[in-house]
Amino acid sequence: MKYIAAIDQGTTSTRFIVFNTKGEIITSAQREHTQYYPKPGWVEHDPEEIYENTRLVVAEALIKGGLTMDNVAAIGITNQRETTMVWNKTTGKAYYNAVVWQDTRTDDMVNELTARYGADGLRGKTGLPFATYFSGLKLKWLLDNVEGLRTDAENGEAFFGNIDTWLVWKFTGEHKTDVTNASRTQLMNLETLAWDEEILQQLEIPAAMLPQIQPSAGYFGTVL
Numbered sequence: 001m002k003y004i005a006a007i008d009q010g011t012t013s014t015r016f017i018v019f020n021t022k023g024e025i026i027t028s029a030q031r032e033h034t035q036y037y038p039k040p041g042w043v044e045h046d047p048e049e050i051y052e053n054t055r056l057v058v059a060e061a062l063i064k065g066g067l068t069m070d071n072v073a074a075i076g077i078t079n080q081r082e083t084t085m086v087w088n089k090t091t092g093k094a095y096y097n098a099v100v101w102q103d104t105r106t107d108d109m110v111n112e113l114t115a116r117y118g119a120d121g122l123r124g125k126t127g128l129p130f131a132t133y134f135s136g137l138k139l140k141w142l143l144d145n146v147e148g149l150r151t152d153a154e155n156g157e158a159f160f161g162n163i164d165t166w167l168v169w170k171f172t173g174e175h176k177t178d179v180t181n182a183s184r185t186q187l188m189n190l191e192t193l194a195w196d197e198e199i200l201q202q203l204e205i206p207a208a209m210l211p212q213i214q215p216s217a218g219y220f221g222t223v224l
Helices: 047-065 107-117 135-145 149-154 163-172 179-183 197-203
Strands: 003-009 013-019 025-032 072-079 084-088 158-162 176-178 212-214
Touching (some): 003 047, 003 163, 084 135, 084 149, 084 163, 107 135, 135 149, 135 197, 158 163, 163 176, 176 179, 179 212
Parallel strands (some): 176 212
Antiparallel strands (some): 003 013, 013 025
């Protein structure tokens, strides 16, 4: 019998849940991960810890349910949306900890952009005001502050993604995200459902580091 599974990668923990065709839970497992607060207003996660926890909860749930991956027809991901990741596409190593959606280190950047373009400077394209919440400005902060990242990004060696993209890449090798996660970056145009070239230029973000945008129910890869 085939089942449907879900990875629930949240702000404080990761769960793996297996459902039958009636939507009933067959088995599950959960693990918490560490919260890091290096400065006031800064919130970070260790991306490798999140990945390892995800691997462990998948294994634990399957063992508990007497199942293997052969019993799983498909896996969906729900995740902490705006938490921002950058990693090297060759080594697979993160350049920096994941910057969590709660983090406010881009506050000065928000004030500067609001003064320059107005609070709703990008709302017409993205539907969103300038705010510390969204991952596009977190990505700009990383590019401006992490040594070697911008050079690698401009050379096509660095990848960006929210946590969904990180996990998809780690499990399948595909660099993809869905439209709902892409919309929370403040970099996607709501009309075209594509990365907006003008916004990328304004924020100095290399397009080569961005994942391919897929429909939410699209194909994201096969687990390796």
